[in-house]
Amino acid sequence: MRIGVFICHCGTNIAATVDSHGLAERAAELKDVVHTEDVMYTCSEPGQAGIQRAIREKGLTRVVVAACSPQMHEVTFRRCVEDAGLNPHLFEMANIREHCSWIHDDKELATEKAYEIIKMAVAKVRTAEPLFPNEVDVNKDVLVIGGGVAGIQVALDLADAGLKVTIVERETTIGGTMARLDKTFPTIDCSACILTPRMVDAAHHENITIMAYSEVDRVQGYVGNFVVDIKRKAAMVDWNRCIGCELCVQKCPARGPDYFNAGLAETKAIYIPFPQAVPKRAAIQTDYCRWFQQGKCRVCSRVCPANAIDYDQQDTYVQRKVGAIVVATGMDVFPWEEYYPQYGGGRIPDVISGLQYERMLNASGPTGGHVHRISNHEEPKTVVFIQCVGSRDEAVGRPYCSSVCCMYTAKQAILTKSHCGDDTDVYVFYIDIRATGKGYEEFIKRAQSEFGVNYVRGRVSKLYEDNGKVMVRGMDTLLGHQVEIPADLVILATGTTSAEGAPQLAQTLNISYDEFGFFKESHPKLRPVETNTAGIFLAGACQSPKDIPTSVAQASGTASKVLGLLAKDKLKTSPEVAVVDQSRCVGCWKCIDVCPFSAPEKQELRDGTSRSHVIETVCQGCGICVATCPVNCISLKGFTTDSLIDQLEEALLG
Amino acid sequence: MSGAEIARQDRIRELARQALTEGKVDYFIGWKAGHVPSEVIPAFVRNVDECDMLLWNPLCHHNLTTFLKRKMPDPPDARIGVCVKGCDSRTLVALLQETLVDKERLYVVGVPCDGIIDRRRLEKAFSDEVIDIAFQGEQVVVTTRGGETKELAYEELLLEQCASCDFPNPRYYDDLAGELLPQPEGPPRFPGLEEYEALSAEEKDRVLADAFATCIRCFACIHVCPVCYCWDQCVNRSRRPALVGQKVAAKENLMFQMVHMFHVAGRCPSCGACDRSCPVEIPLYLLHRKMNKELFEMLGFQAGLNVEDKPVFQTFNIDDALGEQ
Ligand SMILES: Cc1cc2nc3c(=O)[nH]c(=O)nc-3n(C[C@H](O)[C@H](O)[C@H](O)COP(=O)(O)OP(=O)(O)OC[C@H]3O[C@@H](n4cnc5c(N)ncnc54)[C@H](O)[C@@H]3O)c2cc1C
Ligand code: SF4
Ligand code: SF4
Numbered sequence: 011m012r013i014g015v016f017i018c019h020c021g022t023n024i025a026a027t028v029d030s031h032g033l034a035e036r037a038a039e040l041k042d043v044v045h046t047e048d049v050m051y052t053c054s055e056p057g058q059a060g061i062q063r064a065i066r067e068k069g070l071t072r073v074v075v076a077a078c079s080p081q082m083h084e085v086t087f088r089r090c091v092e093d094a095g096l097n098p099h100l101f102e103m104a105n106i107r108e109h110c111s112w113i114h115d116d117k118e119l120a121t122e123k124a125y126e127i128i129k130m131a132v133a134k135v136r137t138a139e140p141l142f143p144n145e146v147d148v149n150k151d152v153l154v155i156g157g158g159v160a161g162i163q164v165a166l167d168l169a170d171a172g173l174k175v176t177i178v179e180r181e182t183t184i185g186g187t188m189a190r191l192d193k194t195f196p197t198i199d200c201s202a203c204i205l206t207p208r209m210v211d212a213a214h215h216e217n218i219t220i221m222a223y224s225e226v227d228r229v230q231g232y233v234g235n236f237v238v239d240i241k242r243k244a245a246m247v248d249w250n251r252c253i254g255c256e257l258c259v260q261k262c263p264a265r266g267p268d269y270f271n272a273g274l275a276e277t278k279a280i281y282i283p284f285p286q287a288v289p290k291r292a293a294i295q296t297d298y299c300r301w302f303q304q305g306k307c308r309v310c311s312r313v314c315p316a317n318a319i320d321y322d323q324q325d326t327y328v329q330r331k332v333g334a335i336v337v338a339t340g341m342d343v344f345p346w347e348e349y350y351p352q353y354g355g356g357r358i359p360d361v362i363s364g365l366q367y368e369r370m371l372n373a374s375g376p377t378g379g380h381v382h383r384i385s386n387h388e389e390p391k392t393v394v395f396i397q398c399v400g401s402r403d404e405a406v407g408r409p410y411c412s413s414v415c416c417m418y419t420a421k422q423a424i425l426t427k428s429h430c431g432d433d434t435d436v437y438v439f440y441i442d443i444r445a446t447g448k449g450y451e452e453f454i455k456r457a458q459s460e461f462g463v464n465y466v467r468g469r470v471s472k473l474y475e476d477n478g479k480v481m482v483r484g485m486d487t488l489l490g491h492q493v494e495i496p497a498d499l500v501i502l503a504t505g506t507t508s509a510e511g512a513p514q515l516a517q518t519l520n521i522s523y524d525e526f527g528f529f530k531e532s533h534p535k536l537r538p539v540e541t542n543t544a545g546i547f548l549a550g551a552c553q554s555p556k557d558i559p560t561s562v563a564q565a566s567g568t569a570s571k572v573l574g575l576l577a578k579d580k581l582k583t584s585p586e587v588a589v590v591d592q593s594r595c596v597g598c599w600k601c602i603d604v605c606p607f608s609a610p611e612k613q614e615l616r617d618g619t620s621r622s623h624v625i626e627t628v629c630q631g632c633g634i635c636v637a638t639c640p641v642n643c644i645s646l647k648g649f650t651t652d653s654l655i656d657q658l659e660e661a662l663l664g
Numbered sequence: 665m666s667g668a669e670i671a672r673q674d675r676i677r678e679l680a681r682q683a684l685t686e687g688k689v690d691y692f693i694g695w696k697a698g699h700v701p702s703e704v705i706p707a708f709v710r711n712v713d714e715c716d717m718l719l720w721n722p723l724c725h726h727n728l729t730t731f732l733k734r735k736m737p738d739p740p741d742a743r744i745g746v747c748v749k750g751c752d753s754r755t756l757v758a759l760l761q762e763t764l765v766d767k768e769r770l771y772v773v774g775v776p777c778d779g780i781i782d783r784r785r786l787e788k789a790f791s792d793e794v795i796d797i798a799f800q801g802e803q804v805v806v807t808t809r810g811g812e813t814k815e816l817a818y819e820e821l822l823l824e825q826c827a828s829c830d831f832p833n834p835r836y837y838d839d840l841a842g843e844l845l846p847q848p849e850g851p852p853r854f855p856g857l858e859e860y861e862a863l864s865a866e867e868k869d870r871v872l873a874d875a876f877a878t879c880i881r882c883f884a885c886i887h888v889c890p891v892c893y894c895w896d897q898c899v900n901r902s903r904r905p906a907l908v909g910q911k912v913a914a915k916e917n918l919m920f921q922m923v924h925m926f927h928v929a930g931r932c933p934s935c936g937a938c939d940r941s942c943p944v945e946i947p948l949y950l951l952h953r954k955m956n957k958e959l960f961e962m963l964g965f966q967a968g969l970n971v972e973d974k975p976v977f978q979t980f981n982i983d984d985a986l987g988e989q
Pocket of ligand 2: 590594595596597598599600601602621622638639640641642643644
């Protein structure tokens with residue numbers, strides 16, 4: 011065995027705290043090591059050429075690179091050694107940057123630790139065996155979960171490129187948040203005017219199937235070959251018959267909450283969220299329907315000209331096989347009422363959320379675009395906006411910036427002036443203004459100078475009702491004094507939070523999510539639209555709060571990644587998979603139970619007993635079964651128990 | 665012996681006799697008298713006329729489900745009758761949860777239990793050899809070779825775990841030997857840990873190191889353990905992977921026991937079989953009972969309660985994870 015060890019300086023990233031050169035000398039003493047070298051940038055062209063040269067000239071049979079995280083460059087170096095004729099799995103990375111130089115400052119101790127890490131990698135590579143990938147066929151259809159602007163964009167891009175796309179949307183219409191907005195910053199163009207044509211395009215596209223009022227129930231399989239069970243929720247209306255005429259909605263005597271108008275109005279028990287809905291189909295909210303609650307009514311079924319009402323409809327399940335999945339489930343508005351008792355907790359009628367105000371401004375909204383006070387329907391004379399409600403507020407567990415509120419507040423402030431007249435007093439309480447997009451800073455400036463919106467720096471400490479007004483008490487931190495403004499209408503620039511049910515969806519899909527329920531990308535810079543589960547991608551605000559331009563740009567980026575993946579007819583699967591030592595398996599089937607990919611199966615032996623067997627092409631190498639197996643008879647190729655013990659022994663005893 | 669105890673013993677004999685006569689089982693596992701008066705041992709009864717040797721009294725400490733673990737004993741299609749106390753039934757349930765024993769081939773006689781006597785404590789109370797033990801109501805009458813006779817209170821001789829037993833009734837059985845006992849109320853109890861828990865991390869290290877220093881690696885504990893079923897594949901004896909050093913020394917011993925503890929976590933209901941089997945009296949409960957306490961406090965889990973439940977390490981409850989956020 012001939013091992014070569016390459017120790018990176020990573021400029022000063024490593025070399026400032028770890029003596030890379032000295033380590034190269036010491037590592038040369040390790041058993042089986044025949045070549046060591048310290049390199050300024052191992053991942054650079056000359057760095058990689060150096061590794062390949064050493065493989066050829068010194069006849070290296072194993073290679074260790076001590077540098078950054080394998081997350082960063084394992085693929086790079088595997089390719090590098092492979093090009094020089096070595097099996098890529100005879101390579102091992104020692105992470106002396108993220109695990110060492112970046113987190114320590116005592117050079118002597120850090121160097122010692124780096125040496126241990128290198129020793130462990132050498133111990134591991136010694137038992138490494140060449141591994142070879144398998145190939146599987148690729149299904150070229152794509153599933154998009156969530157039909158907001160991001161989901162629509164991905165679907166259109168992919169469909170235009172010739173792939174068959176299914177959009178699963180849990181509401182009865184696609185469109186997402188953008189369909190509920192009035193105008194959009196920074197251009198103040200009408201949201202519906204730019205979105206609804208895209209919705210119609212999607213509906214008419216020969217390659218797109220929209221499954222509205224549906225949810226993903228279960229996902230099995232793996233990249234290139236997912237099997238997805240989709241639940242079509244019972245709308246109590248036969249959508250093949252419904253023509254969207256809204257006669258039922260007009261005649262329905264029962265009222266229910268209106269999510270689309272963010273609770274600003276009520277809708278009927280049978281509803282179509284908005285006139286441009288796609289698909290434009292009715293659904294019954296059974297909790298509010300008289301027939302379902304009281305057993306009488308059936309008005310809708312009488313008036314429906316298409317005979318579409320079906321009170322006995324049940325949820326149905328359909329299965330789709332797809333090669334890739336794009337998650338575009340967007341975001342929700344922060345439920346501020348629960349967290350801000352000082353702002354009335356929802357009990358002061360004239361304190362509303364940004365989304366509610368968006369509906370109020372909207373010409374097709376419940377007030378027909380007329381801005382009025384909720385309490386007495388009068389036009390407001392003084393309007394106050396409060397920014398960062400549910401954003402950048404540790405006290406309510408939301409440390410992050412929601413990224414759109416500064417901008418939509420400026421937009422709404424401008425629109426207030428144009429709806430209610432220039433003489434309306436408009437105040438915006440802010441902490442900082444974040445306006446980093448193209449044309450955004452200019453937009454804020456226009457709000458201030460052209461439209462005369464008063465920006466007050468400081469947090470509002472309390473809202474209370476007094477004499478028919480909403481008193482806004484806060485601090486002007488620039489002038490350093492208390493302010494109190496009697497307002498007619500207060501709009502909270504409510505922050506954004508992950509879509510309801512996002513963590514559960516992440517579990518179903520087996521992708522990571524952060525503590526706020528936003529899905530995690532595989533790498534923030536290098537793999538921003540991929541997840542850690544191969545074949546599952548992200549688009550739009552489900553990954554982090556985003557405005558429309560960024561959501562759409564990301565969606566197109568996602569589409570290109572999906573296309574790149576599905577351009578191939580076969581996919582190579584990683585050989586780092588689990589194998590069962592069947593002579594030891596006791597047949598408890600825990601592995602079958604815990605595997606998120608259904609890779610292990612029961613295999614009957616000739617003696618009639620059954621043992622576990624892992625299907626190689628299905629296994630994703632996550633190792634859950636290895637940890638679960640009570641008799642320890644499953645091992646992961648490339649991460650065998652022996653190799654891990656060798657590493658531990660090297661660290662603890664060596 | 666109280667009337668209830670005698671009734672239970674009669675019923676065990678009767679049920680065993682019935683099962684053998686009807687051909688319901690090929691053999692029946694119960695308890696019988698051992699070689700010394702303070703000892704009861706497992707009995708394997710194959711013939712109807714042997715049934716009268718079956719015994720029930722507060723010395724029947726063996727958890728007989730250990731004979732069922734992993735693959736059921738030969739012949740592979742044998743049908744087996746077995747007696748279980750409350751705690752034993754939980755290890756059986758744990759095995760059933762993991763589909764490691766075949767329910768169809770089992771006939772389970774559940775024995776309500778008032779508590780088992782700590783045989784060691786009893787023997788230590790006498791300098792002389794005990795030649796007779798009689799159970800008379802609430803009293804245990806002990807006679808020694810020297811002729812000394814002493815009456816001890818049954819309550820005071822109970823094993824620590826029995827003194828605060830949460831499950832006097834079996835959780836799983838086909839037939840009952842005797843009336844069910846009142847089910848204790850309140851949260852589960854994990855006795856005997858207070859002192860240990862009050863220690864600092866360093867002191868705990870020392871206590872465990874001291875406790876395990878005397879282990880001779882006879883493996884009695886893992887042999888009696890009903891839910892420790894890797895047999896020949898036990899990592900403690902495997903050379904490759906060499907997870908546990910073969911040296912008989914405090915550190916290796918502790919490692920061995922730690923591995924055992926982690927392996928049976930989720931199946932172990934603290935039945936105490938390991939504790940009672942240890943010839944050098946290592947307080948194994950410190951590990952197992954403590955682990956069970958943690959599992960209960962962290963995840964609300966108790967091993968072997970219902971056959972339909974999933975073993976704790978085989979489940980992921982999304983609320984457990986979300987709860988942390
Ligand atoms: C009050 C307000 C004003 C705004 N104003 C502007 C503006 O002026 N300009 C601007 O650029 N941006 C604005 N934004 C931001 C804009 O709304 C978002 O950038 C945009 O909606 C993100 O699109 P999306 O497709 O990622 O998510 P969404 O629009 O949230 O769409 C997600 C879709 O997925 C569906 N879904 C969710 N979960 C599931 C599931 N489990 N299964 C199936 N479907 C699911 C939802 O029903 C929804 O249809 C504003 C946001 C708010 C709250
Ligand atoms: S978990 Fe282990 S013992 Fe159980 S079935 Fe799977 S491989 Fe066999
Ligand atoms: S490592 Fe085990 S649990 Fe993970 S995917 Fe493979 S078979 Fe399934």
